[in-house]
Amino acid sequence: xxxxxxxTLDRKILIxxxxxxxxxxxxxxxxxxxxxxxxxxxxxxxYVNQPYARYVESQEGYAQTRFNRLGFNDADPxxxxxxxxxxxxxxxxxxxxxxxxxxxxxxxxxxxxxxELKQVDVVKLGxxxxxxxxxxxxxxxxxxxxxxxxxxxxxxxxxxxxxxxDNIKVTHNRLGQVVHxxxxxxxxxxxxxxxxxxxxxxxxxxxxxxRFKPVVTGWLERFRGSANAGIQQSEDKxxxxxxxxxxxxxxxxxxxxxxxxxxxxxxxxxxxxxxSDNSPTWxxxxxxxxxxxxxxxxxxxxxxxxxxxxxxxxxxxxxxMPGTGHLNNTGHRVLSEFxxxxxxxxxxxxxxxxxASRRQEPGT
Amino acid sequence: xxxxxxxxxxxxxxxxxxxxxAQQRPEHTKKIILLVASYYFYGYWDWRFLSxxxxxxxxxxLCATRIHASSDDVVRKRWLVISIVSNLGVLAxxxxxxFFIDALNDVITLEGEPLRHLNIILPLGISFFTFxxxxxxxxxYRRKLAPSSLMDFSIFVVFFPQMVAGPIVRAASFLPQLVRxxxxxxxxIVDGSRQFLVGFxxxxxxxxxxxxxxxxxxxxxxxxxxxxxxxxxxxYAIQIYCDFSGYxxxxxxxxxxxxxxxxxxxxxxxxxxNITEFWRRWHISLSSWLRDYLYISLGGNRKGRVRTYINxxxxxxxxGLWHGASYNFIIWGxxxxxxxxxxxxxxEVTGSEKVDIESEAFQxxxxxxxxRDALSVVLTFxxxxxxxxxxxxxxxxxxxxxxxxxxxxxxxxxxxHISFLLVAPVFFxxxxxxxxxxxxxxxxxxxxxWGVSACFTLxxxxxxxxxxxxxxxxxxxx
Numbered sequence: 001x002x003x004x005x006x007x008t009l010d011r012k013i014l015i016x017x018x019x020x021x022x023x024x025x026x027x028x029x030x031x032x033x034x035x036x037x038x039x040x041x042x043x044x045x046x047y048v049n050q051p052y053a054r055y056v057e058s059q060e061g062y063a064q065t066r067f068n069r070l071g072f073n074d075a076d077p078x079x080x081x082x083x084x085x086x087x088x089x090x091x092x093x094x095x096x097x098x099x100x101x102x103x104x105x106x107x108x109x110x111x112x113x114x115x116e117l118k119q120v121d122v123v124k125l126g127x128x129x130x131x132x133x134x135x136x137x138x139x140x141x142x143x144x145x146x147x148x149x150x151x152x153x154x155x156x157x158x159x160x161x162x163x164x165x166d167n168i169k170v171t172h173n174r175l176g177q178v179v180h181x182x183x184x185x186x187x188x189x190x191x192x193x194x195x196x197x198x199x200x201x202x203x204x205x206x207x208x209x210x211r212f213k214p215v216v217t218g219w220l221e222r223f224r225g226s227a228n229a230g231i232q233q234s235e236d237k238x239x240x241x242x243x244x245x246x247x248x249x250x251x252x253x254x255x256x257x258x259x260x261x262x263x264x265x266x267x268x269x270x271x272x273x274x275x276s277d278n279s280p281t282w283x284x285x286x287x288x289x290x291x292x293x294x295x296x297x298x299x300x301x302x303x304x305x306x307x308x309x310x311x312x313x314x315x316x317x318x319x320x321m322p323g324t325g326h327l328n329n330t331g332h333r334v335l336s337e338f339x340x341x342x343x344x345x346x347x348x349x350x351x352x353x354x355x356a357s358r359r360q361e362p363g364t
Numbered sequence: 365x366x367x368x369x370x371x372x373x374x375x376x377x378x379x380x381x382x383x384x385x386a387q388q389r390p391e392h393t394k395k396i397i398l399l400v401a402s403y404y405f406y407g408y409w410d411w412r413f414l415s416x417x418x419x420x421x422x423x424x425x426l427c428a429t430r431i432h433a434s435s436d437d438v439v440r441k442r443w444l445v446i447s448i449v450s451n452l453g454v455l456a457x458x459x460x461x462x463f464f465i466d467a468l469n470d471v472i473t474l475e476g477e478p479l480r481h482l483n484i485i486l487p488l489g490i491s492f493f494t495f496x497x498x499x500x501x502x503x504x505y506r507r508k509l510a511p512s513s514l515m516d517f518s519i520f521v522v523f524f525p526q527m528v529a530g531p532i533v534r535a536a537s538f539l540p541q542l543v544r545x546x547x548x549x550x551x552x553i554v555d556g557s558r559q560f561l562v563g564f565x566x567x568x569x570x571x572x573x574x575x576x577x578x579x580x581x582x583x584x585x586x587x588x589x590x591x592x593x594x595x596x597x598x599x600y601a602i603q604i605y606c607d608f609s610g611y612x613x614x615x616x617x618x619x620x621x622x623x624x625x626x627x628x629x630x631x632x633x634x635x636x637x638n639i640t641e642f643w644r645r646w647h648i649s650l651s652s653w654l655r656d657y658l659y660i661s662l663g664g665n666r667k668g669r670v671r672t673y674i675n676x677x678x679x680x681x682x683x684g685l686w687h688g689a690s691y692n693f694i695i696w697g698x699x700x701x702x703x704x705x706x707x708x709x710x711x712e713v714t715g716s717e718k719v720d721i722e723s724e725a726f727q728x729x730x731x732x733x734x735x736r737d738a739l740s741v742v743l744t745f746x747x748x749x750x751x752x753x754x755x756x757x758x759x760x761x762x763x764x765x766x767x768x769x770x771x772x773x774x775x776x777x778x779x780x781h782i783s784f785l786l787v788a789p790v791f792f793x794x795x796x797x798x799x800x801x802x803x804x805x806x807x808x809x810x811x812x813x814w815g816v817s818a819c820f821t822l823x824x825x826x827x828x829x830x831x832x833x834x835x836x837x838x839x840x841x842x
Contacts, residue, residue: 316779322580
């Protein structure tokens with residue numbers, strides 16, 4: 001095919017075309033795939049989400065959402081005097097960007113419990129990249145306002161490893177026991193602050209930076225060693241040290257609230273593989289649960305039973321692989337059913353007078 | 365070095381600048397630059413196999429010179445046999461030795477230990493460059509070609525844009541291009557980059573996106589339901605086409621940037637209305653090679669009807685084996701050979717006219733003709749897809765399980781990856797559009813605001829949506 005490439009486009013038209021195209025992609029991403037960064041720096045937590053900002057998750061599952069006034073992926077907490085509130089602390093599994101907010105396990109749990117207990121409010125205080133050490137800090141911040149009756153603390157397979165991140169400073173006593181743990185600003189948070197003027201105004205830049213982060217990290221690793229070395233190496237950390245750190249976190253939570261329930265989510269795809277989850281966190285959490293006397297809920301058997309009955313994986317989406325990543329709609333539904341069954345008796349036991357009186361007056 | 369890598373972009377920039385700076389130098393200097401660059405490109409993968417390239421080049425050049433120099437048919441044939449045995453010997457040693465050992469171990473029960481494998485790796489592009497060099501000596505034997513200089517022949521063997529995965533270039537079309545000056549010209553770079561961009565989108569956006577779905581389903585077909593498996597086969601059909609034709613487009617584009625024209629390798633194969641037409645649209649450089657150097661050498665259609673069918677079957681079976689040393693490729697070849705023979709038989713019995721490659725499906729306007737074309741295209745596509753199962757599945761057992769699960773519409777996990785749901789409709793709409801080849805170059809050009817917008821859009825699609833990481837081209841393994 002012959003070309004007349006010597007006839008080049010006028011430079012002004014070329015620039016206009018390029019700017020027009022960039023604008024098109026900015027709008028396209030905002031409409032369908034990504035909002036600009038919604039994160040704002042926070043002295044204690046590294047960063048928090050801007051209240052009421054819009055967020056689009058498109059890389060794993062697909063959901064458009066809006067943060068509540070506390071900056072979490074949830075509806076605003078109910079402002080009723082007689083409300084019975086459950087607070088759920090957790091990481092990205094609890095934040096559940098991958099599914100519509102109404103189908104996340106916390107919301108489904110609330111719907112289920114509302115059938116039995118009327119004014120129930122399940123409040124999600126979970127966020128992507130929260131370490132267990134964030135949990136006491138978040139609970140402390142919102143405790144006074146929310147006054148929860150029960151606190152559910154969600155852990156995943158990586159949770160104990162997260163406690164070895166570079167930005168966690170641990171103080172040991174002479175016997176080598178953990179006496180204090182503190183969260184410092186991470187390198188990632190510093191980068192976010194630096195780039196904030198750009199990524200909080202452009203969906204295109206924010207989407208691109210998130211997308212190419214693994215590539216850039218890979219390049220950096222080639223030149224100056226692993227940026228996530230702290231976390232990666234944590235897989236080799238001794239079980240005893242993991243238990244100690246988890247016990248420290250759980251004791252910090254116990255100091256804030258008397259009714260705490262632990263929830264351990266098994267590794268993605270465990271129900272499909274049919275093998276038991278033997279992760280270091282699972283072992284450490286079992287030991288920490290015993291040491292602190294906090295009850296531990298494990299939905300692994302419920303996950304497995306559901307998969308064997310229906311053949312539907314509980315993790316994975318149309319844009320990821322079955323049995324990988326975060327919980328999908330089915331996973332959230334099964335988890336909510338498991339939690340409703342497990343938590344309802346505890347709630348009834350917690351305030352018997354309230355519940356009994358309500359049950360005696362159907363229709364109220 | 366993969367075309368879609370940053371390393372390759374840097375390599376091309378350095379090569380183009382070097383050739384441009386050497387513009388006023390003698391042609392010999394530019395050829396040395398091109399040859400060194402090609403050896404560097406190949407050696408970047410594994411420098412040890414450069415010796416294999418040098419060996420193949422030297423043997424075939426020697427044989428070709430001797431064939432040409434002699435007028436004695438016996439001597440000529442002797443040198444041809446040396447060339448063919450040498451090339452096939454290299455292929456047999458590196459590609460088929462372990463397969464034949466396995467086959468022998470399966471058949472012969474020996475006392476003691478089974479025959480052992482050779483611990484060797486498959487040299488990149490070995491099937492492509494051995495076929496190219498064989499065509500050179502055969503053409504000289506058939507007196508269709510005169511031998512070229514060692515320098516020109518070396519460039520022909522290792523010309524980096526196509527040596528790893530084709531198109532399989534004929535000496536008769538490539539060597540004359542080395543007679544004229546090697547020039548780096550702006551308009552050729554622009555033209556080549558357009559073709560490269562189209563290939564890049566096919567590879568990075570379509571093929572690589574679908575590979576996530578295809579790889580997972582073919583990895584454990586027993587986990588998925590019949591609908592998912594059927595979708596995965598269709599996805600693979602799209603993936604392998606976009607991967608391979610994307611590579612060919614990039615190779616042609618890179619060749620054009622350097623001032624060389626490489627042959628077209630694909631002409632919308634899934635538009636074919638029958639299997640014969642499919643093979644005139646799919647991997648054209650291989651199918652025409654097999655026709656000219658194997659099918660015709662076996663007698664073609666000159667020795668009666670039955671022998672024609674046998675020749676077709678034999679050619680396609682060997683064509684299957686060319687792709688790799690496994691029973692699956694042999695079965696794939698037999699399936700295509702059988703389909704071609706049956707189609708030829710039906711054509712002869714019904715007295716149908718010959719397949720007209722110039723005509724395309726969906727060009728006629730009458731509803732009846734469109735419906736007939738649609739039916740033929742879909743049936744041909746389904747046949748090709750069934751054969752793809754054997755081509756893609758890791759083992760014969762796995763291919764059979766896959767096929768049975770689709771045929772019996774088994775239950776299992778139902779999973780249609782988003783890439784398939786988004787890509788498949790757009791792909792077929794474009795693929796089946798009449799006149800799409802010409803339209804492609806009207807859309808992708810740098811001369812109009814719309815053309816630049818289209819190019820920029822393609823670039824943004826690559827940047828924003830193609831899977832990250834470098835995945836090698838499927839045909840690299842052959």
